[in-house]
Amino acid sequence: MSELRTENLTISFGGLVAVDSVNLSLKSGEILGIIGPNGAGKTTFINLIAGIHNPTRGTVYLDGEDITGKPAHDRAAMGISRTFQLINPLRNLTLLENVMTGYLFASKMNTHDARNAAARLCLDLGLDRLNRQTSNLNILETKKMEIAKALACNPKILFLDEVMAGLNSTETKEAIRLIKHIAERQNLAVGVVEHVMGVITSLTNRVIVLDNGQLIADGPYTEVSRNERVKTAYLGGAV
Numbered sequence: 191m192s193e194l195r196t197e198n199l200t201i202s203f204g205g206l207v208a209v210d211s212v213n214l215s216l217k218s219g220e221i222l223g224i225i226g227p228n229g230a231g232k233t234t235f236i237n238l239i240a241g242i243h244n245p246t247r248g249t250v251y252l253d254g255e256d257i258t259g260k261p262a263h264d265r266a267a268m269g270i271s272r273t274f275q276l277i278n279p280l281r282n283l284t285l286l287e288n289v290m291t292g293y294l295f296a297s298k299m300n301t302h303d304a305r306n307a308a309a310r311l312c313l314d315l316g317l318d319r320l321n322r323q324t325s326n327l328n329i330l331e332t333k334k335m336e337i338a339k340a341l342a343c344n345p346k347i348l349f350l351d352e353v354m355a356g357l358n359s360t361e362t363k364e365a366i367r368l369i370k371h372i373a374e375r376q377n378l379a380v381g382v383v384e385h386v387m388g389v390i391t392s393l394t395n396r397v398i399v400l401d402n403g404q405l406i407a408d409g410p411y412t413e414v415s416r417n418e419r420v421k422t423a424y425l426g427g428a429v
């Protein structure tokens with residue numbers, strides 16, 4: 191059982207407070223939707239947890255340990271993993287080699303073991319022809335590769351940043367099924383940044399809403415979507 195906790199987590203870029211005193215607890219078994227209008231601070235919040243930004247103020251705890259000062263690669267090795275909104279595969283490496291990077295760098299496996307583990311994981315996610323160049327993958331395969339790279343770091347906490355963007359409805363359904371299956375099997379805590387509310391309702395069991403960097407609601411989607419502050423944040427109730 192793992193728990194990620196943030197306490198008053200804050201970052202300012204010049205005069206802009208992108209994430210403002212956010213308190214959150216996320217535990218194994220939860221799939222949390224992170225929603226909010228464009229520019230609300232969702233990606234920045236993940237970046238603070240993953241160690242890509244250092245906060246101006248506040249603390250990140252993993253299983254009770256203060257990890258605020260730790261660099262991103264240490265946090266990845268400790269079990270905090272994420273996908274990126276803009277997928278940037280290592281283009282001169284194959285699908286299999288891209289997935290191997292997670293095992294080599296975060297899980298510190300040797301090349302032989304990393305190759306075998308990456309092949310097993312790819313097959314588990316329905317990826318085949320593993321020696322293809324990444325430029326030959328379709329969009330669903332590219333997204334699965336990104337998820338596989340994150341899973342190869344052996345996460346306890348996994349953040350998915352707009353991983354469904356660009357998928358059609360059939361592909362989205364498959365991705366949702368896959369993420370739910372993996373989260374349950376590995377008892378992960380998952381945070382999902384997503385703009386499509388259909389994805390949020392079918393994938394998550396709890397939602398937080400960020401607006402101007404502030405956490406303005408936390409609870410089941412049905413409750414949160416009725417919250418007046420949330421409706422105002424979405425300018426007239428697009429949720």
Ligand SMILES: Nc1ncnc2c1ncn2[C@@H]1O[C@H](COP(=O)(O)OP(=O)(O)OP(=O)(O)O)[C@@H](O)[C@H]1O
Pocket residue numbers: 203206208226227228229230231232233234235
């Ligand atoms: N490195 C940075 N330097 C300066 N400002 C930044 C930086 N990163 C993010 N911001 C600003 O912080 C705010 C929050 O951005 P962020 O990308 O976290 O929002 P978001 O909720 O993920 O948006 P979207 O849904 O459009 O992806 C925005 O105003 C953005 O311009």
